Amino acid sequence: MSDHNEARRTFLKLTGTGVAALSVATAVGAPAFAQDSAGWDKTFPKSEAVDHEKITFNNRYGISLSGDLYLPKNRGDRRLPAIAVGGPFGAVKEQSSGLYAQTMAERGFITLAFDPSYTGESGGEPRNVASPDINTEDFSAAVDYIGLRPEVDRERIGVIGICGWGGMALNAVAADKRVKAVVASTMYDMTRVMSKGYNDSVTLEQRTQALEQMSRQRWADAEKGGPAYQPAYNVTVSADSPQFMIDYHDYYSTPRGYHKRAVNSGNAWTQTTPLSFMNMPILSYIAEISPRPILFVHGEKAHSLYFAKTAFEAAAEPKELMVIPGASHTDLYDKTDVIPFDKLAQFFNQHLAA
Structure with missing residues (x-):
């Protein structure tokens, strides 16, 4: 392994974040999905069964968020159930969340995929x-917006969170009682991985060193008047790279899933991004989602499966953990023959029933 790769892995271990590992090894300049004459810029083909609108809405902090709204063409005049979709961590709405949203719209739901604050086409500096x-x-702000649409029955709103936004979705739904059902697909608990590292492997000494480093970075950022960024995610994977890093590379740095606006596709988070995650366990109140149902969907071979298992144990009934045989973490990003969309539709049809 190159010195650069080794330095990068040391950086990840010391920060305890796993953030760059979520985004590793992108090939700078990899082609995005080809735009058509209508300017379609997604990593998946446009469905002829769905209407699409680009929309904006504000969150409670006044940040303007950008979203893609998907509506079934055969919706008629009925008010339909709706689903807000976010994730993965470091991705944009033109990638996995948009695919989930469009596919669920094909199954009769009005859906909204959005870019989180400070990323993609959303605002924030x-x-x-x-x-x-x-x-x-951001999730609750998406619920604000979608619940005001005249096509939506606001008493039938669900949420899907993918990867790191799986944990965010669970945290949002625990507090936001307007949401009637939630799916966490191939989820991460970002506060856990950032504060403890993968498989909780970071020691107190390493955590303290990381906090010392980031605390002092704040002075450097303040002096400069802007943040420093982590190394660009353009390290090439090698044969001895962990399989999950190879999987992330295969999604984010090839035409399969590359998008120029995604943090994970050759860009980077700020160096101090982990600070706010280090002392903030977002799943502390997961049991308060009950009596509303949770569906966890995860791959049998996903390196991240332990996040879903821990969250499932902490959640109260009704809950279900669906493990997809043979599937990796990123298989649930875009592989439509692996993602159990029929199960998701059944789950939301049952729990968002009129």
């Missing part, structure tokens, strides 16, 4: 910073 509080709020 500086760019490419994350917050467990603000990003949880």
